[in-house]
Amino acid sequence: MYKNILVRFKGRAEFALVKKAANAFRLIDFQTTFDQIEAMNPALHEYLVRADVRMWTRVHFPGDRYNLLTSNIAESMNKVMSHARSFPIVQLLEEIRSMMTRWFSDRRTDALKMTTDLTRGVEKILQGRVDYAKLLTVQDIDAHQVQVTSGTSLHVFNLKDKKCTCRRFNLEKLPCAHxxxxxxxxxxxxxxxxxxYYRKHYVYTSYENAIMPRELDKSVPGHVITKVCRPPIPKQQPGRPKNSRIKSALEIAMEKKKPRKQYTCGNCNQVGHNRKTCTL
Known part of the structure; x- marks a missing residue:
């Protein structure tokens, strides 16, 4: 969808609103942003409606999306196995098996090295919210509910049901700042x-089972040996066969994009900042 919006509608400002609408936690915030998109670009608004808001927005998603927005797993596998796509089927399956064995082993070992109760990424997210939470004002409502204020914003958190009116906690299943x-x-x-689900034990359990290689000394069942497997009837396509997938216009543009120039500070001759932001 990101590629389609940039290529078809040529608008980075519009995409910033689409991203804001997709990540909105409250229905009122989504509707406000979606109305802005309609006023700015009616064609884009119609495209997003046809795409079904349940598929690309957090607030309308019928299940638990947590804090993830992912693409099809087949796209990821297709990318990582691009070097083996032309292999014979048996060798291709062995490449996939070897890769999955390596992935499971690395992730299982990494989970055992974690020194925190939650995973590293989650701990980092929560630590960032702790700093903001220190600026909030808390007041009791009853035995289970607490109101949390910051300036003009006010949210109510229910300790028993683990729900907040900002809806971030409800959807992410992680404590919001409130x-x-x-x-x-x-x-x-x-x-x-x-x-x-965010605890390191669940990560380890996900990769607990080992993916073993094929047992070469194990005999093949007789009904498999006698079965005749004929090759498919191929249909010759016009032109030279392609060895790689067709790239989108955005991917081609990103490959041709020049890296951003690194500015050098006039005070210390270090890159990454200028004279105004120099600490010396």
Whole structure:
């Protein structure tokens, strides 16, 4: 969808609104942004409606999307196995098996090295929210509900149901800044409020089973040996056969894009900043 919007509608400003609408947690925030898209580009708005808001927006998704927006797993596998696409079928399957064995082993080992209760990525996300939570004001409502305010915004967090009116906690299953502030106020750990799926134990369990290589000394069943497997009848396509997939216009443009120029500071002659932002 990102590629289609940039190629078909030529608008980076519009895509910023599409991204904002896709990541909105509350229905009112989504509708406000979606109305802005309609006023700015009616054709883009119609395209997004046809694409079905349940498929690309967080607020309308019928299930639990957590904090992930992913593409089809087949696209990822197709990319990583591009070097083996022309292999014979048996060798191709062995390449896939070897790759999956390596992935499972590496991820299982990495999960064992984690020193925190939650995964590293989740710990980093929550730590960033802790800094903001310290600026919030918390006040009790009843035994289970707490109001959290910051300037003109006010949200209510339910400690029993683990729900917040900002809906970030509801959809991500991770404590939002309001939940963290309420938890600190009630002496409740943010780790205990996080969904068990984010714990390192679940990561290890996901890759616990080993993917073993084929047993070469094991005899092939007789009904398999006697079965005749004929090759498919190919249909010759016009032109020279392609060895790689057809790239989109955006991918071609990104490959031709020149890297951003690195500016050198006039004070310290270091790259990455200028004279105004220099710390010397």
């Amino acid at each position: 939940a963290i502030a309420a938890g600190e106020f009630r002496n409740i750990s943010r780790i205990s409020m996080s969904h068990p």
